[in-house]
Amino acid sequence: MSFKPIFVIFFVSYLPVPIRELIISSYQESLQLVDEAPLHSRQRRNEPSSSTHMFTFHRQTDPETLEISRAAEVFQTTLQVLKNKARQRYKRDVTALELLSSEDIALIGKLSKCPATHLTVCPHFSKYRSISGLCNNRQIPLWGAANTPMVRWLPAEYEDGERQPKGWNRGWLHNGFQLPPPREVSTDIIKSSFKSKDEAYSVLLVEWGQYMSHDITFTPQSTGLSRPTVDCLSTCENLHPCFPIETHDGCMPFHRSLPACFVNPELNIEQALQRQQMNSITSFMDASVLYGHSLKMESFLRDLSGLNGKLAVNDLFTDPKGRPYLPFVDTLPSTCRQNQEGERVECFSAGDTRANEAIPLTTLHTLWLREHNRIAEALKGINRHWTPETIYQETRKIIGALHQVIYIRDYVPKIIGSASFEHYIGPYGGYDPTTDPSTANVFATAAFRFGHATIPPILMRLNESFQAHEDFPHLRLRDTFFSPWRIVKEGGIEPVLRGIIGTAAPAVNSNMLLAEDVTESLVISKIDRHMDLASLNLQRGRDHGLPGYNDWRVFCGLKYIKTLEDLKEVVGDNKVAEEIQKKYQHLDNIDVWLGGLVEKLLPGSRTGPLFACLIGKQMRVLRDGDRFWWEAEGMFTQQQKAELVKASLSRIICDNSDVREVPYDPFRFETYPSNYLPCNHLPSINLEAWREERSSDLEKCGSPAKIKNGDFILSSASGKLMALYSCYHGFQLKGAAAVVCEGNRWSDQAPQCKGNHH
Structure with missing residues (x-):
């Protein structure tokens, strides 16, 4: 297809009307269309649900994300208006691809206020990750940065x-x-059923999967910004941004995912013209679930007044031992x-807005908040000369590394099996700046949603002997959502842990896929009717233009499914395979999420061959394309790395809760008390490996001046000791950002942090 851009330029040069004029008038028209979207449809979505007994997903989208998606909405709408104008003018259908050159697309992007990749200037020194993931490469x-498009491993398929x-x-x-309607596929194939137990693994494996998926992917949904007359809660018509799901008695509302600005049109003109979806958080395994993905969010979550490098904690409630929430x-x-x-116990605040979705998720967030503050406290004692900013950044760096170690070493091999781990991920070979670490659309929208088939319908709460808790009985799944009060008022995080x-x-079983609580009792975005997670997943895959199951099998080098016999072989259940064939009629039409979900599991894994491939490929790029990966050169000393590998989720549970006995690997299910260890038998990280002597330069020049509403970190990256100053969110740096120790004095006065008044 490489001839297309050349053809475009040839075509444009012969257009009878200057294309620029058409672009500008189309852009002006699109602004009106986007900005006249009704407020009533936005407000209704924010009303609290009257339902108190249904499974709920609540997602907040931050202003930066909305701003970028509005730009993308303007971009897309301009294209539609432009094509309509061209159709009237040339009396035939004209595709955007034959109408526009890459310069024209760049102009529409600029008018729409899409962020331009070439305008980003990366700081010369970056000892620590940026909070937004910007400038990792x-x-x-x-x-890999927040609010950028998910990558396409195969081109999108739109009608x-x-x-x-x-x-x-x-x-x-x-x-x-x-294509069969998703609700039919859900009721006829993804039958709700009570699930048998998998004696190999604990429920923690499921909960950790959800927690970590929130660290690397968040697809924001449309807030109805693109048409003046459409309310997605009441229409059964396909009108952007509504794509309702047909049911036998009408439809279920469905909001399309927000579009993303395509940030680099020079790479692929075709992709620049197609609707892309965004990852509104960083793709990296960087513990953004804890710290957020924007300066504003990060600033809100930090205890800046304490001058201790810690995260802010709840000032109303603590657990019975005084541990923070x-x-x-x-x-x-x-x-x-x-x-x-x-x-009242309000919603908790964390680096990810989904932290209150379920009690186990909130519990893991609480655990890591405490671990950050525990480590920060220890580092402050070990390095008394460190500034609050250094303590915070060094602790954040350690916490990010612990997330990576536990995820890649302890979690991923159990999900895709050790053979797939070797094949797709393999040993670490160092940072590769040519690897794009961004989240793939198919990973976020299909492959990593394998976990929806592993959600347990009941949450057990156990006492110190790991028996049913006498005071806090087990809960139905639907009663665990948006209920932080249950942690504060019902025994803290221990019964849940x-x-x-x-x-x-x-x-996981091909004829027992999703628990009934999520297919029959789901409420999403505060819609006051029962919804179905399986239907939503299938519709979301179509919304994102994901190619079908067979295309992805070919992409992964797996056998193309030609016949029903082929399908029976990969599913391992003839009845399920026959039902799929009957429903889809053509095997190339099978939705990728369904196809991947029904495959026979690989030995020692929780996924079939397709999802093992897609998850494995994603994990590899997340690791190899991350300049700040914990094993990358210069990130940690050999001694520090040796301490980091001693870490385990078990030890983190021990250090931050009242749980006193745990299995060595808490993802493996053990029947208490066999293979449970007392906490003091588990290795812990010795933070002495982070002891840093005051440098002789610091002795000569003395400590750099402290500043109000900002702080500094010390760096010797350039061969000289430097103090690198930065201001907290909402303040602007005035003066030199870097001050160098020369001879026995600092090269410049400390800068100031002035408040932003705009």
């Missing part, structure tokens, strides 16, 4: 080639057949559920 600063999902045009045939959100009253007695360690995970 110095050559291509937006790779109009640009943005209409499969199933958008009623009656449209794919390989000679209509997460701080509350700043928008009160929050939408979290309440028990009827006593003080023991429950997820001491209960076997549900097994």
